[in-house]
Amino acid sequence: MNQNLETADIQATIDRAAASGGGVVTISPGVHRTGSLRLRSHVELRLESGARLEFVADPALYPVIDASWEGAPARIHQPCIFADGETNVSVTGLGTIDGGGSFWWDKVRRGESLEAARPTLISFRHSTRVTIRDVVLENSPAWTVHPFRCNDVRVSGVRIKNPADSPNTDGIDPESCRNVRITDCHIDVGDDCIAIKAGTEASSADPAPCENVIIANCTMLHGHGGVVIGSEMSGDVRGIVISDCVFDGTDRGVRLKTRRGRGGVVEDLRITNIVMRRVACPFVFNPFYFCGPEGKLPRVSDRSVLEVDETTPTIRRVFISNVSASEVSSCAGFISGLPERPLDDITIVDVSISFAADPVPSVPAMADGVPEMAAAGFHIDFVRNSRLSGVSLTGLSGDAITAGANVTNLTAEVTTHDH
Numbered sequence: 001m002n003q004n005l006e007t008a009d010i011q012a013t014i015d016r017a018a019a020s021g022g023g024v025v026t027i028s029p030g031v032h033r034t035g036s037l038r039l040r041s042h043v044e045l046r047l048e049s050g051a052r053l054e055f056v057a058d059p060a061l062y063p064v065i066d067a068s069w070e071g072a073p074a075r076i077h078q079p080c081i082f083a084d085g086e087t088n089v090s091v092t093g094l095g096t097i098d099g100g101g102s103f104w105w106d107k108v109r110r111g112e113s114l115e116a117a118r119p120t121l122i123s124f125r126h127s128t129r130v131t132i133r134d135v136v137l138e139n140s141p142a143w144t145v146h147p148f149r150c151n152d153v154r155v156s157g158v159r160i161k162n163p164a165d166s167p168n169t170d171g172i173d174p175e176s177c178r179n180v181r182i183t184d185c186h187i188d189v190g191d192d193c194i195a196i197k198a199g200t201e202a203s204s205a206d207p208a209p210c211e212n213v214i215i216a217n218c219t220m221l222h223g224h225g226g227v228v229i230g231s232e233m234s235g236d237v238r239g240i241v242i243s244d245c246v247f248d249g250t251d252r253g254v255r256l257k258t259r260r261g262r263g264g265v266v267e268d269l270r271i272t273n274i275v276m277r278r279v280a281c282p283f284v285f286n287p288f289y290f291c292g293p294e295g296k297l298p299r300v301s302d303r304s305v306l307e308v309d310e311t312t313p314t315i316r317r318v319f320i321s322n323v324s325a326s327e328v329s330s331c332a333g334f335i336s337g338l339p340e341r342p343l344d345d346i347t348i349v350d351v352s353i354s355f356a357a358d359p360v361p362s363v364p365a366m367a368d369g370v371p372e373m374a375a376a377g378f379h380i381d382f383v384r385n386s387r388l389s390g391v392s393l394t395g396l397s398g399d400a401i402t403a404g405a406n407v408t409n410l411t412a413e414v415t416t417h418d419h
Contacts, residue, residue, distance in 0.1 A: 005056065007035040017043045022088070027051040027095060035061025036119065039083040039091075047095025047135055055080040055121075057103030057141075064116040067125065068148065070292065071175070071200030071232035075116040079123035079146070089124060090131040097121065097137050101166060104141035108167045118142040118168075124150055133157055144189065145172040149208055153180040164222040166190035171223070173197055176208035176235050185218045192228040193220035193250060198235035201262055201311065202293070207235030215242045225255040226276070231289045233264040233313065242271045253282040253325065257289040257366070258313040259300045260338065265314040276325035281364035282353060283320065283333035285343060287313055288367035301368035305339040316344040323351045329359040331373045332393055332400075336365075337382035339406060346386040355395035357419060377401055380410065388412040395419045 010025070014037065017023035022042025029050030035058070039045060047053060055061075062077035069076055080099055083089045091097075099121045107114060121140035124130045125148040134157040137144050144160050147153045155172055162169035171187035174180045175197040187193040194215060199207035220226045226247035229237050247253050253276045256266060276282050288301055299306065306312075315337065332353045337343035355375040363372050364379070373379075375397040378388070381404030388410075393400055394417040401412055 005034060006032050007037065007061065010034055011037055014038070014040055014043055014045070027053055027093070036063065036078045037081050039081060039086060039089045041086040042088045044090040044092055045081070047093035047097065049094040051093065051095030052098060053095065054098045055100050057100040059115065062119045068203070069117040071197060071234070072202035077114070077116050077119040079120045080141075081122045083127050084125045086124070086127045088129045089127055090133070091122060091135060092131065092133045094134055095136070097135055099138070099140040101139035101141045101162065101169065105166050120144070120146045122146070123148060126150065128152055130154070136161070138162065140169050142168050143170040143173050146175065147177050147180070148175045150177045151179055153177055155185060156181070156183045158185045160185065160187045160189060162189040164190050170195050171220070174210055174213060175199065175232065176210050177213075178209070178211055180213040182213070182215045183217050187218065187223070188221040189223045191223060192225045193223040194226070195228040196237055196240065197230070197232040198237050198264060200232045200234050203234060207264070209236040209238060211237070212239045213241070215245065217244050219246045219248070220250055221248050223250045225252045226250045226279075228255045228257065229266055230257040231259065231262065231292065233258050233266055234262050236264050237266045238268050240269045242269070242274070244273045247274065247276045247279060249278045251280050252284050252364070253279045254320070255284040255286070256315060257284070257286045259287060259289045259295065260306065260313070261294060261299065261311045262313050263311045265316070267314070267317045269318045271318070271320045272322050274323045276323065278327045279325060280328070280330040280362045281332075281334055282323065282325040282328060283335060283348070284365050285315060285335045285337070285346075286365040286367050287315070287336060287338045288365075290368055291366055303339060303369070308340050312338065312341050314341055318346050320348045321350050325352070326354045327356045328353055329356050329374065330362045330364045331376035331379060333378045334364040334370070335378060335380045335383060339382055342382045342384045342406065344385055346383060348388045348391060350390040352392045353394070355393075355397070357395065380404065380407055382406045383410060384408040386410050388414060391415070392417065
């Protein structure tokens with residue numbers, strides 16, 4: 001199975017380039033089979049057109065390291081392409097990187113245990129000036145691109161393809177990073193297309209923020225969400241711009257998810273010029289998210305007012321404009337804060353939502369007590385100082401806005417139309 005591996009040769013070339021001060025390591029046209037590779041400072045791994053770097057599905061080729069998984073310390077198999085504590089690292093070119101994911105996915109589907117968490121496809125940790133450009137990334141064992149606590153990250157012109165039913169194969173997940181630009185990418189995956197994360201309460205070090213992030217000119221297909229924030233947000237998420245993107249067939253469009261105990265502040269988001277098609281729910285703000293460790297604790301789903309402390313999450317100052325969503329199936333928006341910490345200063349303007357002619361009922365938010373909906377309007381609760389203006393709903397079934405008793409200072413201008 002592991003004959004004709006080029007791991008040692010490619011790694012030696014990377015190491016020689018780094019030792020000489022940097023350079024370009026070129027992967028020539030053809031198929032190159034390898035195990036995990038570690039990039040070094042000032043080294044660019046460039047795949048020529050026609051090059052195919054195939055990562056062989058053998059856990060022994062991916063050493064177990066101490067890292068993190070889903071916002072908590074964990075032992076993981078070393079990523080297929082890995083760097084830690086480096087400066088000016090790049091993966092570029094018109095070639096293809098194949099993570100050999102089916103072996104790893106089948107392990108998950110069968111409930112078989114691994115020595116450690118699955119490898120991600122590309123993960124750079126604690127690094128500065130990170131570039132991933134133009135490559136095709138496919139069949140990732142887990143998350144596809146995962147910068148962790150990096151500064152100055154650029155992902156552009158990348159095409160990501162993982163099967164729609166592949167488990168946990170997020171597209172691009174910047175975690176606790178600063179100054180991130182994700183542009184001109186095409187993402188078609190089995191989980192969230194882009195997920196912005198900032199650690200959890202279980203982080204071994206103090207959670208760090210994810211801030212100054214631009215996402216622009218991207219197309220996103222399938223997946224659980226187009227752009228998702230959380231649920232790992234303990235270190236704060238702020239200064240996020242999402243613009244000029246298309247979401248087609250994602251379960252949800254823009255999705256914020258967190259829960260009590262996680263803490264953190266999400267603030268200063270601007271989402272504009274988005275086209276969505278065949279999404280269940282365009283906008284989800286869910287602080288009762290029940291997936292993952294401790295998600296089933298009674299406090300997570302409790303709709304009564306609990307004491308506010310440093311573990312209470314906060315979401316505020318979110319501006320959404322110029323969005324068109326067609327063939328929507330579940331509801332126009334599920335927008336909720338916590339009883340003790342309402343959403344504050346949420347603005348939705350110039351939005352047009354058209355429901356599917358024969359919508360299939362589904363649950364818009366992963367939270368206890370949320371029923372299936374079909375062609376429903378906005379469901380809003382625990383919100384204050386917020387505004388909906390210039391919002392149009394076509395093919396609605398029921399009320400345009402269902403507001404709970406805990407909504408204060410909400411102004412709404414919504415028009416409805418038949419198909």
